[in-house]
Amino acid sequence: MQRLSNTVSYKKLEDKLDYLSLLNASEDLLICISQDERDSLAYTVITKYQTNIFKSDSLTDYTEETFLYKNKPLTRSKFNGNTFYSTIADSTFFASSSKAIVEMVHNKFAQNIELEKFYNTIDITKTASIISTSNTSYIKSFFLEDSIKTNSFTNYSALDIDLNQDEIILNGITKATDSSKSLINIFKNTIPQENLCPNVVPANSDGFMSFTFNNFKDFESNLLKFKASSSNVTTMIFDNINEIGIIYQGSEQAIILNSLDVIATEEALASEQNKTTTYREIPIYNFSTPDLFSKTFSPLVTFNKASKYCLLDNFFVFANDMEVLQNIIANYQNKTTFSERHYFKTIKEQLSDAASLLMVNSASGLENTLSKNFANNSNLKFDDYKASAIQLIYDTNFAHVNGIVKKIKTKARLNSISEELTVKLDKALLNAPQFVTNHVTNQKEIVVQDINNNLYLISNKGKVLWKKQLHGPVLGTIEQIDIYKNGRLQLVFATPHRVYVIDRNGNDVAPFPGKFNDEITQPLSVFDYDKNKNYRLLVTQGKDVLMYNVKAQIVKGFIFKSANNRIISQPKHFRIGRKDYIALKTQNKLYILDRTGRNRVTPKTTNVTFSPEPIYLFQNKFTTTTANGSLMSVDSKGNTATQNLKLSKKHSIVASSKTLVSHSENKLSIKNNTIEIDYGSYSIPKLFYINDKIYVAITDLQSHKVYLYDSRSKLLPNFPVYGNSTIDLNQIDRDRNLEFVVEGEDNTVIIYKIN
Structure with a gap:
């Protein structure tokens, strides 16, 4: 949009x-x-x-x-x-x-009581709400039929809007207080019926409108009151009809009658059985009263040239142009109607099956409808909005309103990579976007920070849920904890002078944020030793470490205070058997502590200069690298082993319990498989284990390419793709496909889907 x-x-x-x-x-x-x-x-x-x-x-x-x-x-x-x-x-x-x-x-x-009632129906949790009255003549018409004017349709409407990047969803009510002057009240005392016209409307049409009733006489009586007319239709054609549809095809139209009793309706048309031709074995008849529908159903119907008709099962279809009828017949037989299209099925999920009035636009129909209200706007193009709809469901003395405008992409090929959405932020990104869990839906959302230190939470539909100003950049990865042990998750992380705990609505959780005068120099470490949600938050400041509980209180039982020098990697917690280990390092010393901060393992090595690469538990050994690119591991007894991986001084590693990944210059190694990649400026590799499969991602920040490999160092099909940061990979919604999030342009977040 x-x-x-x-x-x-x-x-x-x-x-x-x-x-x-x-x-x-x-x-x-x-x-x-x-x-x-x-x-x-x-x-x-x-x-x-x-x-x-x-x-x-x-x-x-x-x-x-x-x-x-x-x-x-x-x-x-x-x-x-x-x-x-x-x-x-x-x-x-x-x-x-x-x-x-x-x-x-x-x-x-005088207070407008009716308007106040409508105002009280809005949902303040939605993106926005619209309340309109019948004097809104500046909105010309959102109907396919030009004769239906907004200011004469109803008196009051209240609509909640849920706005995402690729869809607008409307829900609300509308009501007319004057029963004789508002068109909506023609459905009074009628029961909405299932809208079946999509079964007939060709997918290549501009759209259609369908209106229903359970009793034609009641509906006709209401319509005559609205038109201030006493002349009714002297025909039995409509006696067994419960739905009227209008198909819009360029400048042409067609009328659909959905009959409950085909034989009875055929008998009512007995005098019209003058066959003019046959198309695909379907007889086409002349019709002698082409203006019948406009006289009966205006202003809903203005088409007055219905000179031909045919019968498709229980649908009687009237038109003037022979090609229009032939197109309807062909699409009906080929099952290429709206009801068969995935894009219509998608929007139908947001709608009721039965509606008093249903309007559906194709991309061209939506463009034409919006152009009525947005003058001189020839740049409006909606090719990807293949179906949009609004429906009204009459109920006693008001009508429910549902609407959807949705961007629907063509179904992707197997193994292809599709760009699902792009979210533009106010400023350039400061760090790589990552996924976090929405504890309500159990799906994933995106969290990212911009250069003004604003933190964003973004839904997997591209909607910015909130933006929060922070005191500084986020250090490392944002974690999630359940601080109240009730299933609700909070974001927890550190900036250089704060420790934050933020709930899913963007609010600080007291007593956080914790303020620190001295600089926090490593990402916040979050430990849950026994998986019982008794969290420990470890803050690193230079060579000092402080351990807090979730009440922001110092854990007195943790006695380790200071390392021999500045700590150069984030402290990690590991468990081997029943024992807990906390590992951290300075440039020349590796500390392996127990829960209380006492030395649990003393490495049997001297004169080692470590790289700033993280410490991992690989093959049950504490594993990291030295400054000269060797792999160093320490077992639980302090025995040390060094392996020359021939890594350059500027290298990076990542490991799980059984998989080691390293990158150095133009070589990427996954387990024992080493491949040559183009020289470039690469991000650190990331290792993912999802659905029993290993994925390794690395991004060339110079050429803006994201690469994704399997455990055998084989590049996945259709990679690389465009990106400018490390990625986060996961299943973010209810389908089985994997998605990943990455920085696009400097102020955009991109989500890709692996089909």
């Missing part, structure tokens, strides 16, 4: 609401769009008042003056060439492009 932000209408709205950038509001914002007496649009913002709500200091293009209205102070402000007015009433802040609206705040007027 990014193209909408480039439209003239959007840019005009953005310009009018430019003053929102001055607001320092901590509460929700209510944005109102209304029309004044000259039919000009006015934009109003309402929020809870707080001190210093305007961030106008040091702005050279901002001026303001205060005046009185009924002894109440009003402010006239000018910002970037736009004028707006503001005032405060009952701890509520009002700002508007209209002076009259701001003055109205201090006038007495």
Whole structure:
């Protein structure tokens, strides 16, 4: 939906609401769009008042003056060439492009009870909510049928919007208080029926509209009231019909009648059995009253040229153009209708099977519909939005509203790599994105930080769930803990002067963050010795280590305080048998401690200079590398072994209990398999063990290529792909495919799917 932000209408709205950038509001914002007496649009913002709500200091293009209205102070402000007015009433802040609206705040007027009821139905957890009234004539029409006007369709609507990168989901209600003047009430006292027209509508059409009823006479009576007409249809054609559909195909249309009794409907059409031709063994008949549908069902139907029809099972299809009918017949027989397309099946999951009114757009239909409301916007292209829909389900005296606009990609080939989504952040990324677990859905989400030290949590659909300012860059990898032992997970990590514990809503968990005057020099180590959620948080500061519990209290039983020199790798916890080991190192000493911080193992070696590479437990030995590129391992008795892997001084290793991976210059080794790769500037390799398979990833940061290998050092099909950081690999949703997340451009996060 990014193209909408480039439209003239959007840019005009953005310009009018430019003053929102001055607001320092901590509460929700209510944005109102209304029309004044000259039919000009006015934009109003309402929020809870707080001190210093305007961030106008040091702005050279901002001026303001205060005046009185009924002894109440009003402010006239000018910002970037736009004028707006503001005032405060009952701890509520009002700002508007209209002076009259701001003055109205201090006038007495009757409370709109109905509007208040609708406002109370919105869900504040959604991305946004829209409440509209029948005077919204600036929205021309979101219907395929031009004759259906928004301002005469209903009186009040309240819609919650769930907005992701590739989809917009609408849910809400709509109601008309005047039963005779609003089109929605033609469904009063009717029962929604299952919408079966998609079984007939060709997939290559622009879209369709379907409306249903359980009794035609009741529906007809409501429609006549709306049209203020007393003349009804003197035909039996509709007596056994419970659904009417309109197919839109360019400038042509076709009408569908879904019959509950095909024989009875055929008998009602007995006088119309004048066969004109046959197409694929389907007879096509002439129809003598081409304007019957427009006369009966206007304004829902305006098509008045239905001169031919055919019968497809229980569907009677009427059209004027022979090619349109032939296209419908061919697609019906070939099962290439909307109901057979995966993109329609996908959006149907968000909809009810039975609706009073259903409108479905193809990509071209969506483009045409939006163009009605966004003038001079020829750059709107929606090729990937192959099906979008809105439905209304009438219920007593109101209607439920469901809608979806979804980007649906073509199904990928086996073993192909598809770019699922790209998320653009406000600033460049500071570190590589990683996956974390959503404890509610048990799916994965993305956490990443930008260069302004903002931490983002992003859903696996690309929606930014929250953004939080941190005091410094995150050190290492973010871990997750269950601090309350109730299944809810929190993010835990350190920055140079803070230790954070953050819940899934982006809130700090007391008593964190812990503040440190001295610099934290290694990533936070999180230990859960017995897997009972009694976590220990180990903070490294130079050559000192401090151990805390989740109450931010020093663990007094941990006696290790200081190493002989600066600690150069993150302290690690390992378990061998029933014994716990804490391993850390300085440039010339390897410490292997017990839980209390006492020496458990003393390596039998001297005069070793270590690299800053991590310590791993490989083949039950404490394993790391020396500065000259040798692999050094220590067993639980302190015996030391050194192996010359012929690594350069600038090398990297990663290991699991049975797999060792090393990278040096243009050589990548996985287990005992060594391959030559292009020379480049590579990230550290990452090792993943998923579904009993080993994957090794490495990124050439110079050529922007991500490589993924199996345990035999064989490159997976369709790699490399574009990327600019280390990756995180996992199953992030409910399908069986693996996904990985990586930095794209400097301010973008990319998720790829391995099909």
